[in-house]
Amino acid sequence: MKAIDNIPQNQNKNPLVVGCLLLGLAAIPDAMIVPVLHDVTVGRFGVSEGEAHLLMAVNLLGAVFAIGMLALLKRRFSSSSMLFASAVFSALMMAGMALSTSWWAMLAFRCFEGGADLMLLAIPFRLIAGAGKYERYGGRMGGGFTVMMVALAIGVGFGGAIGRESPIGVLWIGAIIMLLLAPIVAILRRTVDNLPTSPFPEPHSCPLIPREWLGAGFLAIDRGLSALVSTSLPLLLTSGFNVGKMTLGIALGGMFLALAFFSAPAGLLADRYGGEKIRFVSSIFCGVALACLGLMAWLPPIVVLPPCLLIYGAGAAGLMPSAFSVAVRPNASNLVFGSLQTAGQAGYAIGVLGGAWVVSVVALPAETLLSSMFPIAGVLFIVVNVGILSLLRKMPKTVR
Numbered sequence: 465m466k467a468i469d470n471i472p473q474n475q476n477k478n479p480l481v482v483g484c485l486l487l488g489l490a491a492i493p494d495a496m497i498v499p500v501l502h503d504v505t506v507g508r509f510g511v512s513e514g515e516a517h518l519l520m521a522v523n524l525l526g527a528v529f530a531i532g533m534l535a536l537l538k539r540r541f542s543s544s545s546m547l548f549a550s551a552v553f554s555a556l557m558m559a560g561m562a563l564s565t566s567w568w569a570m571l572a573f574r575c576f577e578g579g580a581d582l583m584l585l586a587i588p589f590r591l592i593a594g595a596g597k598y599e600r601y602g603g604r605m606g607g608g609f610t611v612m613m614v615a616l617a618i619g620v621g622f623g624g625a626i627g628r629e630s631p632i633g634v635l636w637i638g639a640i641i642m643l644l645l646a647p648i649v650a651i652l653r654r655t656v657d658n659l660p661t662s663p664f665p666e667p668h669s670c671p672l673i674p675r676e677w678l679g680a681g682f683l684a685i686d687r688g689l690s691a692l693v694s695t696s697l698p699l700l701l702t703s704g705f706n707v708g709k710m711t712l713g714i715a716l717g718g719m720f721l722a723l724a725f726f727s728a729p730a731g732l733l734a735d736r737y738g739g740e741k742i743r744f745v746s747s748i749f750c751g752v753a754l755a756c757l758g759l760m761a762w763l764p765p766i767v768v769l770p771p772c773l774l775i776y777g778a779g780a781a782g783l784m785p786s787a788f789s790v791a792v793r794p795n796a797s798n799l800v801f802g803s804l805q806t807a808g809q810a811g812y813a814i815g816v817l818g819g820a821w822v823v824s825v826v827a828l829p830a831e832t833l834l835s836s837m838f839p840i841a842g843v844l845f846i847v848v849n850v851g852i853l854s855l856l857r858k859m860p861k862t863v864r
Contacts, residue, residue, distance in 0.1 A: 482655045483591030484608055486547070488615040489645045490584035493558060493638030495619025495720070498694050499713040500627035500634050502702050508631070509567040513699050517820030520695045522571050523578020524806075524813035530579035531806045534799050543587050543798060544653035548646055554580035555642035562635035578809065584645075586802040591656065593794040593801070599735060602789035606731020609784050610724045613777075617720035624713020671799050675859055678852055679791030680804050682743070684811030685848050686783045689750065691815025692841055693719075693776065696822075697757075700834040701765065715769050722777030730782035731789070739790030740853055742782045747849035749779025754842030761835035790856060 497504065497519075505516035557577035564570040592608040593601065623634050649656065672680065698712055734742045753776035760768045788794075792804065822837055 478655045479591045479658070480595035480604060480607075482652050483588040483595065484611040486645070486649065486652075486656075487585065487588035487592070487608055488611045489641060489648070490551075490581075490588065491612045491615035492619040492622070493554070493641050494581065495616040496623035496626070496634045496638055498620055498698060498716060499624035500631040501695065501698055503627060503631035504561075504570075504635070505567075509570065511567055512824065515567075515820070515824075516699060517695055517816045518571060519574055520691065521813040521816035521820075522575045523581060524809045526575045526578030526580070527582040527806045527809040530582040531799075531802050533579075534802045542653070542657045543590075544649055544656040546583050546798075547587050547656060548649045548653075550580040550583035551642050551646040551649060553577075554584065555639045555646070558635050558639035558642060562632050562639065582802055582805050582809065586805045587656070587798060589805075590796070590798055590801045593788070593792075593796070598794055601794045602731040602734035602739060602785050603728065604731070604794075605788045606728040606734070606781075606785035609727035609731070609781070613720045613724035613727060613781070617717045617724060620713055620716045620720060624710055624717075627713075628710065671797060672803055673793070675791045675856065676793070676796070676800065676804070678856055678859075679787055680807035681852050682783070682787035682791065682849075683804055683808040684814075685845065685852075686780070686787070686811065687808040688811035688815035688818075689754070689841065689845055690780070691812045692819050692838065693754075693773075695816050696819030696837070697834070700831075701769070711766070715773050718770060719773035719777035722774050723781045726778050726781030727785060731785035734782070734786045734789040739786040739788075740856065743786040743790065743849065744853060746779045746782030746786060747846050750776055750783070751842035751846035753779060754845070755839040757842075758835045758839040760831070 501516065501519065502513075505511055505519055506513060554577055557573045557580065560573035561570055561577070564573060589605075589608060592604050596604055622637070626634050626637060694716070698716075701712060730742055730746065753772050756772050756775075757768065759772075793800070819837070822833060
C-alpha cells in the first residue's frame with residue numbers, strides 16, 4: 465500500500481513511544497501558564513484584561529517565522545537537531561519571560577517562544593503519524609493526543625498549585641522542563657531521525673495537498689475554540705465570578721483528563737467508522753457543551769462549569785484524531801506537519817484576539833459576556849464543521 469506500511473512492526477514501536485514521550489514533555493510548560501494568566505499579565509504589569517489576551521496570541525508570529533525557516537532550510541538539518549535547538553531556545557525564552565520587567569519585553573519573549581513551540585510539537589507528531597500502518601493511523605494519533613492531554617492536565621494542575629505561591633515560579637519551572645527535554649532529545653536522536661523520507665513536492669508546488677488545506681482549517685477552528693476556553697474563559701471567570709485559581713485549575717484539569725481518556729478510543733473509532741462521522745459527532749458535543757456555559761447566567765459556576773468542561777473535553781477528544789485521519793497523510797514531511805501546527809496557531813491567535821476584542825470593546829459585565837459569547841461560539845463551531853465536512857465529501861480521497 466504505502467512505503468510506511470512496509471516497515472517491520474518491531475521498528476515502528478520505538479518512534480511511537482519516543483514521539484509520545486517528547487510530545488508529552490513539550491506540552492507541559494504552556495499549560496502551566498493558563499491558571500496564572502491573570503497574575504502574570506494583569507497583576508504583574510497592570511495591563512487590561514483585553515491586552516492580557518495578547519500573551520496567548522503573539523506566539524503566532526514566532527510560529528510563522530519558524531515555518532518560514534522550515535521551508536527555507538528543508539532537509540539541511542536533521543529532525544533531532546531542530547528539536548534539540550528548539551528545546552534550548554524555548555527554555556531561554558521562558559527564562560526571559562520570568563525576568564521581564566516590561567510588558568513589551570514579555571510579549572517579545574513569548575513571540576520567539578512560539579517558534580520553538582511549533583518545532584516541539586510538529587516533529588513528535590510526525591514521529592507518531594509515521595510509526596505504523598495507515599489502517600491504524602487514527603488510533604496512533606488518538607494515542608498521541610491522549611499523551612498530550614495528560615501532559616496538559618498535569619501542566620494545568622502544577623500551574624494552579626505553584627501559582628498560588630509564585631506565579632513567576634511557573635515560568636521558571638517551564639524553563640527547567642525545556643532544559644531537561646534537550647538532553648533527552650540528544651539521547652534519542654537516532655530514533656527521531658530514523659523515519660522514511662517524506663514525499664516532497666515538485667519545485668514551486670505547495671507541500672500540502674488540497675485535503676490537507678481543509679485539515680488545516682479543522683485545526684484552525686479547533687484551536688480557535690480552545691483559545692476561548694483556555695484564555696477568555698479563565699479571565700472572565702476570575703473577573704466576573706471570582707472563581708479561585710485552584711477551582712479553575714481543577715475544572716480545566718478535568719477537561720484535559722476527559723480529552724486524554726477519550727482521544728485514543730476516538731482515534732480507533734475513526735479508523736473503524738471513518739474520520740468524517742467521528743468529526744461530526746465530536747463537533748456536536750463541543751458546540752452543545754459550550755452553549756450550556758450560558759446557564760451560568762442563572763446557576764452557580766460550580767454547578768455549570770465542571771460538567772460542561774467535561775462534556776467539552778469528551779467531544780474535543782475526537783476532533784484532532786478525526787481531522788488527521790480524514791485529511792492528512794501519515795507520511796507527510798516536517799514542513800507539512802509544521803504548516804498544520806501554524807494553522808492551528810493562527811486559529812488560536814484569532815480566537816484569543818477575537819476574545820480580547822469582545823472583552824475590550826463590548827461594554828458589558830464579565831458574567832454577561834461569558835454567558836452570551838460561549839453559546840454563540842458553540843453554534844458557530846458546529847456550522848463551520850458541517851461546512852468543511854461537506855467540502856471534504858466532494859473531494860477524491862487522495863490522502864494516502
